[in-house]
Amino acid sequence: MNESLLLTIAVLGGTGKEGKGLAYRWAKAGYRVLIGSRSSEKAVTTASEIMELLEGSSSVVGTTNIEAAQQADIVVVTVPYSAHRNTLESVKDALKGKLLVDTTVPLVPPKVRKVQMPPAGSAAQEAKEIVGDDVEVVAAFQNVSHEHLLGEQEVECDVLVTGTSKKARVEVLTLVEATGLRGWDAGPIENSVVVEGLTSVLININKEYGSTYAGIKITGASNPAAGSE
Amino acid sequence: MNESLLLTIAVLGGTGKEGKGLAYRWAKAGYRVLIGSRSSEKAVTTASEIMELLEGSSSVVGTTNIEAAQQADIVVVTVPYSAHRNTLESVKDALKGKLLVDTTVPLVPPKVRKVQMPPAGSAAQEAKEIVGDDVEVVAAFQNVSHEHLLGEQEVECDVLVTGTSKKARVEVLTLVEATGLRGWDAGPIENSVVVEGLTSVLININKEYGSTYAGIKITGASNPAAGSE
Numbered sequence: 001m002n003e004s005l006l007l008t009i010a011v012l013g014g015t016g017k018e019g020k021g022l023a024y025r026w027a028k029a030g031y032r033v034l035i036g037s038r039s040s041e042k043a044v045t046t047a048s049e050i051m052e053l054l055e056g057s058s059s060v061v062g063t064t065n066i067e068a069a070q071q072a073d074i075v076v077v078t079v080p081y082s083a084h085r086n087t088l089e090s091v092k093d094a095l096k097g098k099l100l101v102d103t104t105v106p107l108v109p110p111k112v113r114k115v116q117m118p119p120a121g122s123a124a125q126e127a128k129e130i131v132g133d134d135v136e137v138v139a140a141f142q143n144v145s146h147e148h149l150l151g152e153q154e155v156e157c158d159v160l161v162t163g164t165s166k167k168a169r170v171e172v173l174t175l176v177e178a179t180g181l182r183g184w185d186a187g188p189i190e191n192s193v194v195v196e197g198l199t200s201v202l203i204n205i206n207k208e209y210g211s212t213y214a215g216i217k218i219t220g221a222s223n224p225a226a227g228s229e
Numbered sequence: 230m231n232e233s234l235l236l237t238i239a240v241l242g243g244t245g246k247e248g249k250g251l252a253y254r255w256a257k258a259g260y261r262v263l264i265g266s267r268s269s270e271k272a273v274t275t276a277s278e279i280m281e282l283l284e285g286s287s288s289v290v291g292t293t294n295i296e297a298a299q300q301a302d303i304v305v306v307t308v309p310y311s312a313h314r315n316t317l318e319s320v321k322d323a324l325k326g327k328l329l330v331d332t333t334v335p336l337v338p339p340k341v342r343k344v345q346m347p348p349a350g351s352a353a354q355e356a357k358e359i360v361g362d363d364v365e366v367v368a369a370f371q372n373v374s375h376e377h378l379l380g381e382q383e384v385e386c387d388v389l390v391t392g393t394s395k396k397a398r399v400e401v402l403t404l405v406e407a408t409g410l411r412g413w414d415a416g417p418i419e420n421s422v423v424v425e426g427l428t429s430v431l432i433n434i435n436k437e438y439g440s441t442y443a444g445i446k447i448t449g450a451s452n453p454a455a456g457s458e
Binding site for chain 2: 188198215
């Protein structure tokens with residue numbers, strides 16, 4: 001039995017398309033997945049939908065954000081930035097000693113093509129301020145068009161992983177591989193400003209060049225863990 | 230006669246490998262290029278070296294940073310961050326009404342793997358503060374290993390172009406194409422934090438994965454101007 005099968009991942013805001021796509025890929029890879037939502041009813045529906053897509057014996061359960069955070073080893077937050085602070089504050093007590101993965105991009109509508117970071121420096125650094133010292137925070141998946149994750153097609157976008165320690169980044173790189181994407185250790189949590197801000201750059205490229213799913217790939221380096229170049 | 234032949238580009242700090250590579254590619258594309266340096270003697274030597282590499286009738290002249298800025302239509306600054314402010318202040322009066330292209334990455338040794346931006350938000354925004362309202366500022370080329378530019382090989386790195394107006398970005402995208410690289414309009418000057426910071430991310434990837442020239446490519450979008458993808 002693979003070690004990953006022993007781990008439980010909570011996906012907070014898992015009823016949105018971002019969270020649902022990640023939950024689907026992790027369940028498919030053998031992780032036990034908890035879908036969290038403010039409404040446990042909605043979470044149960046999403047969990048059923050994912051189970052149906054998987055047609056197998058995977059474990060996806062829907063519940064509230066708080067219960068999901070309490071029962072998980074790794075907690076992934078996939079809510080819109082407007083719900084970021086409230087969600088984190090509501091689950092804060094359940095996070096102690098755990099790993100928090102933040103996928104949030106702090107877009108400020110209507111000017112989503114312009115990088116506008118919060119005073120903490122980035123959404124991930126803001127998360128770290130909220131959850132405190134007992135929680136490792138890693139930022140990842142900010143540039144991926146998550147709706148692609150619900151299908152089987154290859155997602156043409158690498159995942160840049162920043163975080164509060166190398167150990168935590170390595171743990172999340174394993175989660176990235178499990179989704180079928182290629183991840184890269186992109187350094188300390190302070191570097192999350194680059195990856196979050198890159199989403200505004202990609203939105204700008206989509207608008208300027210008529211594309212929908214602009215992404216990035218790292219070139220000139222090889223990543224043995226991902227088994228591809 | 231191509232319009233580009235009428236334009237003169239000053240490359241300040243053009244004796245460094247970054248500036249020299251860009252100067253070589255622009256001269257090769259038909260632009261008149263002025264190499265600027267604090268020492269006009271060094272600049273003259275570099276200009277001769279480039280002329281030798283080109284083996285042709287191109288125009289590359291070495292002079293001081295100030296004279297180069299005065300005589301050029303477009304001024305490109307390629308100095309290390311430690312000389313950024315002083316260089317810009319020394320040529321400021323010569324820039325009025327012109328286009329400034331900033332290639333600077335504000336690395337803070339020894340922690341060059343960590344994004345550490347100046348109070349203005351980025352080196353490019355700092356440049357804008359220094360040169361004032363009469364100068365359009367565009368940031369570009371921060372992620373390219375410029376030593377590659379002196380050879381003929383394809384450089385596996387796209388150029389993200391941010392700047393104070395769309396018109397100025399489009400002008401610089403033409404300069405990017407002239408070097409043989411693929412450029413993208415990456416939005417307003419505030420987005421330069423992403424592109425400058427990406428250099429620290431790429432340095433981190435080089436150190437973690439044993440590579441030397443990690444770069445990035447935009448995926449999922451096509452760029453007719455560059456005629457590729």
